[in-house]
Each structure stands twice: as structure tokens, then as C-alpha cells.
């Protein structure tokens with residue numbers, strides 16, 4: 661199922677200037693179901709505009725993006741540059757990997773009406789597993805680097821009974837209001853990214869108080885790194901980048917196949933209804 665554009669706009673902000681994104685000319689904002697967003701529709705695309713910086717956005721087939729672009733080469737290059745544990749032959753069999761992934765999702769403490777944010781290079785990987793916990797009262801919003809990365813995820817979404825939305829965006833500047841999601845998952849590059857402090861802060865910012873925030877990145881535990889004589893092979897988990905002051909709890913863990921580390925965090929603060 662697709663999330664409606666009106667519902668997406670309620671939780672979103674421009675990722676460049678953090679102002680509200682609006683439909684057509686002269687709309688009142690923030691948008692609400694009452695004042696009715698009347699986006700302009702052209703060729704099946706809904707065009708929207710930031711009320712602050714006037715940046716144009718597109719909503720098409722449940723995907724919210726800045727523009728339709730087919731350039732994903734940058735992402736692939738970066739992935740290829742990185743020495744990975746998998747290249748050394750530590751790839752677990754798919755069944756083990758599946759089990760690891762299920763355990764990762766399990767850490768999010770999902771309820772049937774949870775609003776879940778999944779920030780990963782390929783949102784199709786977690787979509788089915790997350791949706792298994794949810795009913796049509798729940799929501800899943802996937803964030804990826806470009807509109808094209810949602811290709812497979814869109815097909816999976818169409819078979820799910822849970823409304824799903826996709827947003828093109830960057831983890832260091834998430835296009836959402838504060839305190840929006842009941843659970844936040846980040847799977848991807850973190851330790852080598854200069855913006856790691858910003859990324860972790862953003863993941864916590866968009867989570868509601870008491871929400872679980874789970875981060876997973878490929879990595880080798882210290883003993884294995886040392887045993888291989890290549891301490892530079894995978895960076896150590898960036899524990900120093902974790903915004904401890906905003907957290908009620910923090911735990912560093914390793915996948916059972918020990919190919920990735922996990923940050924399991926709980927946001928501090930009193931559990932309240934969603935704030936805007």
C-alpha cells in the first residue's frame with residue numbers, strides 16, 4: 661500500500677531549509693486534512709514546493725523526491741572503494757543473514773501501529789520484515805539516496821497491507837519533523853562518514869521519546885581485526901559520535917556472525933503523543 665501525499669506532507673520538512681513543503685500556489689501551511697492540500701498534478705506526477713527555499717519536489721508512485729534522476733553511479737563507486745569483510749570470504753549463507761536481519765528488526769520493539777523509519781541504501785531489504793509486525797494502522801517510511809533505489813521496494817510495497825512511503829534524502833539531513841517515528845532503523849555506512857555525528861543526531865531527532873533507534877554497519881570485532889593483522893580493515897564502531905545526552909540507553913552489540921556491529925539506543929524523554 662502507498663502512503664498518501666497528504667499524510668507524507670504532515671510529517672515532512674524540506675531537507676535543505678527545514679520549512680514546510682506545500683502543494684499548489686497560496687496554500688496555508690502547515691497542511692492539515694482540513695485545509696486540504698491541492699498539489700498540482702501533471703503527467704501523473706504531483707509537484708510540490710518548499711515554502712521556505714521554493715525548492716521543487718516530486719511525488720510519484722509513492723516516492724517523494726527532489727527530482728527524478730538516474731545517476732546512482734556515485735553510490736556504487738563509494739561502495740566499491742570500501743574494503744569489506746565480505747570480500748575476505750566471511751559472507752554468511754543467506755539463511756544466516758536472514759536470521760540476523762530478523763533479529764535486527766526485533767530490536768526495534770515494533771507494535772502493530774508503529775511508525776517506522778528505515779534509512780538504508782536499499783530499503784527493499786527490510787521492508788517485508790518490518791511490515792510483518794504492522795497492520796494498516798502502522799506506517800513504514802523508507803529513505804534512500806535516490807528515487808531509483810526504491811525500484812524493488814516499490815514492488816514489495818504493492819503486496820503489503822501496510823501503508824509505505826519512500827523519500828529521497830540524506831541521513832545527515834532527514835526531511836522530517838522532530839519526534840515523528842516510533843522506531844528508527846539505519847543500516848549503512850557510518851564509521852567512515854565525516855557526518856557521522858550529524859547522522860546519529862538526526863536519527864535521534866526524528867524519533868519520539870522512548871523510541872528505539874537501531875544502527876547496523878558492517879564491521880569486525882576488535883579481536884578479529886587484530887587477528888587478521890589489518891586494524892584498518894573496518895573502522896571501529898563510532899561510539900564517540902553517539903549523542904549520549906539525548907539517550908536513555910545505549911548498547912553496542914555484534915551480529916552473531918560477527919560481521920556487523922549494532923547500536924541499540926532508546927531516546928530519552930517522557931513518552932507523549934506525536935508533536936509537531
Ligand SMILES: [Zn+2]
Pocket residue numbers: 674675676677678679710711712713714715
Ligand atoms: Zn526548503
